[in-house]
Each structure stands twice: as structure tokens, then as C-alpha cells.
Amino acid sequence: xxxxxxxxxxxxxxxxxxxxxxxxxxxxxxxxxxxxxxxxxxxxxxxxxxxxxxxxxxxxxxxxxxxxxxxxxxxxxxxxxxxxxxxxxxxxxxxxxxxxxxxxxxxxxxxxxxxxxxxxxxxxxxxxxxxxxxx
Numbered sequence: 439x440x441x442x443x444x445x446x447x448x449x450x451x452x453x454x455x456x457x458x459x460x461x462x463x464x465x466x467x468x469x470x471x472x473x474x475x476x477x478x479x480x481x482x483x484x485x486x487x488x489x490x491x492x493x494x495x496x497x498x499x500x501x502x503x504x505x506x507x508x509x510x511x512x513x514x515x516x517x518x519x520x521x522x523x524x525x526x527x528x529x530x531x532x533x534x535x536x537x538x539x540x541x542x543x544x545x546x547x548x549x550x551x552x553x554x555x556x557x558x559x560x561x562x563x564x565x566x567x568x569x570x571x572x573x
Contacts, residue, residue, distance in 0.1 A: 441461070441478040441480070443461065443476060444476075444525050444526070444529075446524065446525050446529040447463060447474065447476060447527065447529060448486060448524055450465060450466060451463035451464060451465050451466060451474060451478050451488070452464045452466055452560060452564060454473075454567045454568060454571075455562055455567075455568055455571055456478070457475070457499050457502075457571070458495055458499065459477050459478065459479075459492055459495040459496055459499060459502060460476055460477045460478065460496065460499050460530075461475070461476045461478055462474070462475055462499075462503065462567070462571070463475075463476060463529075464538075464560075464563060464564060465531075465533075466554050466555055466560070467552055467553060467555075468553050468554065468555045468556075469539065469540055469550055469551065469553050470533055470534055470535060470536070470539050470546060470550065471507055471510070471511040471513065471533070471534035472531065472532075472533045472534070472546070473503050473506075473507065473522065473531075473532045473533070473567075474529050474530065474531055474532070474567075475482065475496070475499055475500065475503060475529065475530045475532065476527065476528065476529045476530075477492065477496055477528050479492065479528070480525065482527070482528040483522060483527065483528055484520075484521060484522075487528065487559075488528075494531070496504065500518060500530060500532065502571070503530055503532045504516055504518065504535060505559040506567065506571065507534045509570065510513065510566060510567075510570060511534045513534030513535055513536055514536050514537045515534075515535045516532060516533065516534055516535065517531065517532075517533040517535055517545075517546070518531065518532050518533075519531045520537045522548075533546060538561065
């Protein structure tokens with residue numbers, strides 16, 4: 439069976455790359471650097487639905503994406519979360535936060551306005567991310 443991305447993630451995000459385990463997505467909201475990892479495993483809703491080896495790969499991918507966030511965007515804090523209340527499919531948010539972002543220190547969920555990237559800006563951001571992960 440081939441991997442199918444949840445429709446809500448597909449509508450809200452732009453695909454950046456497929457990593458060893460996960461699909462890396464960019465949330466289409468220019469207000470904060472917001473990346474999402476989605477393990478390409480059917481019916482995975484929790485990290486514990488992955489094998490021990492897959493969990494280790496996921497941790498390595500989270501670490502890599504966190505390092506990319508820090509290098510490219512220099513956030514004051516990085517929020518990492520696998521909540522899944524709205525989207526059951528296992529996905530991990532890795533969000534760069536700034537003390538001067540529109541909703542600091544509140545969580546982005548339900549608080550951050552939606553401001554999509556402009557077309558050229560979006561292309562540049564995706565290319566920058568792809569270059570950072572060397573694909």
C-alpha cells in the first residue's frame with residue numbers, strides 16, 4: 439500500500455522532501471518557520487505505533503530538522519509536538535518561535551493567524567530547506 443498524506447496536512451502544507459522515514463512538510467504560514475514530519479507508515483497515530491528502529495530514525499529526523507531550524511532561522515525557542523487531536527495521522531510539528539512573533543508565548547494552535555507565503559517567497563523557502571537537507 440502506498441503512503442497517503444492526510445487531506446488536511448495536504449491542504450495546509452507544501453511538500454519539501456521525503457526523508458528516510460518521514461515526509462517533510464512546510465506549513466503554509468509565513469508568520470513562523472513551521473515544519474512537519476509525517477512518518478510514511480499506514481495507520482500510525484502514535485510514536486509507539488512505529489517499530490523501535492523507526493522510532494530511532496524519527497528521533498534522528500527530528501534532530502536534523504531542529505538543527506536546520508536553528509541554523510536557517512535562529513529562533514528563540516523551538517516547539518516540538520506530536521498532538522494529533524485534529525489530524526489522527528502521526529505527524530510531528532517543529533516550529534521556530536520568536537519572542538516577538540505574533541502570539542508569543544502562547545501556543546500557535548488556535549492563536550496564530552493564517553498568512554500564506556507569497557509564491558516567490560514559498561519557492562525560495564522550499565529550495566532553502568531542500569538545500570539544507572542536501573537533496
